[in-house]
Amino acid sequence: MRSLLGMKGGRYDKEESFMYTASDLRKGLKVIIDNEPYIVTAFEFSKPGKGQALYRTKLRNMITGLTIDRTFREGGTFEPASLEERAMQFLYKEGDQYHFMDNESYEQIVINEESLGDAKNFLIENLNVEVLLFRDRAIGVELPNFVNLRVIKTEPWARGDTSKADFKPATLETGYVLRVPPFIEEGELITVDTRTGEFSKRVKE
Amino acid sequence: MAGNWSLAKRKKTLQQRARIVQEIRRFFIETGYLEVETPHRIPSPAPESHIDAIPSDMWFLQTSPELCMKRMVAAGYEKIFQICRCWREKERGSLHLPEFSLLEWYRAGGDYHSLMEECERLIRFATRAIGLSEKIVFRSHEIDLSRPWERISVNEAFRRYSKTSMTRALEQNLFDEAMVQEIEPNLGVDRPMFLYDYPAQRGALARLKPEDPAVAERFELYIGGLELANGFSELIDPAEQRERFRIENKNRQSFDKTVYSMPEKFLAELHNMPPSSGIALGVDRLVMIFLDVETIDDVVAFTPEEL
Numbered sequence: 001m002r003s004l005l006g007m008k009g010g011r012y013d014k015e016e017s018f019m020y021t022a023s024d025l026r027k028g029l030k031v032i033i034d035n036e037p038y039i040v041t042a043f044e045f046s047k048p049g050k051g052q053a054l055y056r057t058k059l060r061n062m063i064t065g066l067t068i069d070r071t072f073r074e075g076g077t078f079e080p081a082s083l084e085e086r087a088m089q090f091l092y093k094e095g096d097q098y099h100f101m102d103n104e105s106y107e108q109i110v111i112n113e114e115s116l117g118d119a120k121n122f123l124i125e126n127l128n129v130e131v132l133l134f135r136d137r138a139i140g141v142e143l144p145n146f147v148n149l150r151v152i153k154t155e156p157w158a159r160g161d162t163s164k165a166d167f168k169p170a171t172l173e174t175g176y177v178l179r180v181p182p183f184i185e186e187g188e189l190i191t192v193d194t195r196t197g198e199f200s201k202r203v204k205e
Numbered sequence: 206m207a208g209n210w211s212l213a214k215r216k217k218t219l220q221q222r223a224r225i226v227q228e229i230r231r232f233f234i235e236t237g238y239l240e241v242e243t244p245h246r247i248p249s250p251a252p253e254s255h256i257d258a259i260p261s262d263m264w265f266l267q268t269s270p271e272l273c274m275k276r277m278v279a280a281g282y283e284k285i286f287q288i289c290r291c292w293r294e295k296e297r298g299s300l301h302l303p304e305f306s307l308l309e310w311y312r313a314g315g316d317y318h319s320l321m322e323e324c325e326r327l328i329r330f331a332t333r334a335i336g337l338s339e340k341i342v343f344r345s346h347e348i349d350l351s352r353p354w355e356r357i358s359v360n361e362a363f364r365r366y367s368k369t370s371m372t373r374a375l376e377q378n379l380f381d382e383a384m385v386q387e388i389e390p391n392l393g394v395d396r397p398m399f400l401y402d403y404p405a406q407r408g409a410l411a412r413l414k415p416e417d418p419a420v421a422e423r424f425e426l427y428i429g430g431l432e433l434a435n436g437f438s439e440l441i442d443p444a445e446q447r448e449r450f451r452i453e454n455k456n457r458q459s460f461d462k463t464v465y466s467m468p469e470k471f472l473a474e475l476h477n478m479p480p481s482s483g484i485a486l487g488v489d490r491l492v493m494i495f496l497d498v499e500t501i502d503d504v505v506a507f508t509p510e511e512l
Contacts, residue, residue, distance in 0.1 A: 023295045045298025048389065049408050049425050049435045051381035052255045053296070071382055074255075075460060 022055045030062070030081040033070070037062040037081035037134045039063065062132070063139045065117050081204040084133040090123045098123060100131055101140075111138045121176035122147045122194045143194040148203050149173055150189050157182040210429035211511070218504055221335065222492045226288060228334035229308060229488075230445045232242050232327050233286045234418075238310060241285045252455040252465040253409050257294040259303070259512055265465075266292035270309050271410065275439065278311050279478035286310035288488065299500040300431065300490065303509060308491075311483035316438045317422045320482040321399050324426055324434060328397070332495065343429040343494050349396045356399040366391045375404055393427035400425045409449045411437035411511055426486075436484030443475040 020031060029040045042058035053074040060067045062081070088100040088109070096113035100122070109131065109170075113120055119141050130142035154170035167179040174193070180199045184190060189203040233240065233455045250258040258265035267273075269291050277285055315323075328343045329350055332341065339350050363371040368388040374380045392398045402425035405413055408421030422438035440446050447467065454464045492504040502508045 045296070045301055046385045047255070047296060047301065048384040049404075049432055050253065050255065050409070051384065054381060054385050056385070071386065150261050176418075 006011075008112060018080065020040055020080055021078075022053070022072045023079075024077040025055045025057060025072065030083065031059075031078040032081045033059065033078070037083065037139070038068075039081075041067065062134065081134065083139075085130040088129055088131045090125060090127045090129060092125060093123070100129070100141075103128070109138050111141070115139055116141060118197060119143055119194070121172075121174050121197065122149065122192060123174060133160060140182060145193065145195055146191050146200060147183075147194055148189050148191050149176075151180070151184060151186055154180065154184060154186055156185065212506060215503060215506065218492075218496055218498060219506060221496055222504060224335050225331060225492055225495060226365055228331045228487065229288065229327065231334070232330045233310065236284075238286045238312075239282060239285045240325065241274065241277060241282070241287050242289070243267075243270045243277075243287065245290060247273070248434070249466045249468060251410060251468060251471075252450045252453040252457065254453050255461065259294045260293045265267060268293050269307060271483070271485070272468050274309060274311050274483070275481075276471055276474050278313060278439075278481050278483075279474045283313040283479075284311075297509070299502075300493075302489065302505065305501075306488035308486040308488050309483065311439075311481055313479045313481050316480075317401065317424050317436055317482055317484050320436045320484055321354075321356065321401075321424060321426075324399075324436065324484065324486075325352060325397075328428075328491070331491075333358065335450060337495060341497075343497050344499070346394065346429065348393070348429055351396075354397040354399060356401060358402040359400055359404070360402065362388050362392070362400055371404065375406075380404070380407075389427070389428050389432065393429055393431070397428045400427060406452075408437055409453050410440055410446070412440045416491055431490050431494060432487075433490050433494070434484055434486035436482065439478065439481045439483055441475060441478045441480060443472050446468070446475060 021031065025040060025043055027043055031038055031040070038059040038061055041056050041060050044056045046054045046056060055072040057072065058067055059070055068164055087103045088111055091099040091101055091108070093099070098111050098113065098116060099108060100111065101108050111131070115138070117140065122143055124147070127147065128144070131138050132140045132142065133188050137163060149172040151170045152173050155168055168182050169177055170180040170184060171177050178192065178197060178199060179191065184202060191200040191203055192198070193200045230240065245267050246261050246264050247267050248264050250256070250265055251272055256268050258268050270287050270289055274285060274287060286308065288306060288308050290304055292304050294303065296303055332350060341348050341350060357365070361372050363369065363374065363383065367374070367383045369379070369383055374383045393399060402414065402420045403423045405419055405421045408423035411421040411423040414420045414422055423438055425432055426434040440449070450467060458464050489501050489504050492498070493501060496504070499505050
């Protein structure tokens, strides 16, 4: 489905705050449902003959990461989920608590491991990230697309072994395990694509 | 190389679409129908709860040619068809365009069951004429078009495919949700299917069944889970039609929607209409099914977003 460009969108409710209506629903829209922020990940318009318009969606909870199916009727309204992004630095991890510092105010905040999702695999000390805040509550982080991480454990490459020539497992300093080319050795620094979680290249030091 | 790639790559589809439309025309001409044209822009559409018209300089763009075509039947045009553009506000999805092509035909005499047969004949004629076999493939699934096509009542469809009953779905105001989520995906999967006898409130212009006034003599044709056509035995009692429109408008008011003016000229002429049946078929969707195309966007030259 292409985006619904050119269609009138949204309206103002009695308290004069901007609301989306069901016909504004589209992929990527962020809305509040049951007081939590959701992002629309799939969308389909249906209308049984002579019946009402139904908007079938898949929504991902931006706090828990869980996906739900919801069908909305015409006329339903939604509060937009406005998320604030703030530049912060990752300081350290304590149990399942991750500590960050605001680059401008030096204020420190804590995000738990569950809210970080896959981002926890790539957080190393002093990494600059964008922390997402929903109603002043930190709910996740946006990482740079590429992060350099050190390999702390991987099997040495047995020369001449062509049986599993393409890839071998490696453990990174964050505990994340991924597949790397056989020539990568323990102690080396590699670049990882945080969007896919895959090996990108070896870093020359 | 052509500059507009998405338009250029639809060329074969649009050529085949033109052939399908030409063959539909040929079917009606050969079976004695008169092709008619009625205005696209009208003072007011027929009031129906969930069909919204696009305003056009104090009037509206038609949501279907129904009222004008019925006035023609009432005036003695016994077998008529039309292929035209219709507009419905805010309908947009992989099966919906706010501007789309509708084939509509009416004939004096015959009820909705005889119309189902004619529908079978038309679609089988068109498939043969464009060189398709009796078994077509849509969305990786084979659909057998040989006769007879299955006919099941809406009540029966709920029994087969839904966790709830039709009566309960209506009581709980979840009829549309059950249709879309549970029932429709199962309809017309292996062969085309007619779903018939809708709850009376789902057919504002359809005749009620004489032996069961809770049910309207209305049907929908499904092929491959897609709703393709909607037909019924026409309601020809002006007083009852006026009351049904009043209820539809009352619903519209409760949904905060535009209330449409009573189509007085249509109502005044309705008593001249002989017992008739009529049907509207989505041409874009028929092309999708025949050519195994995934979205409605790919069977038209331009979507609204591409203008």
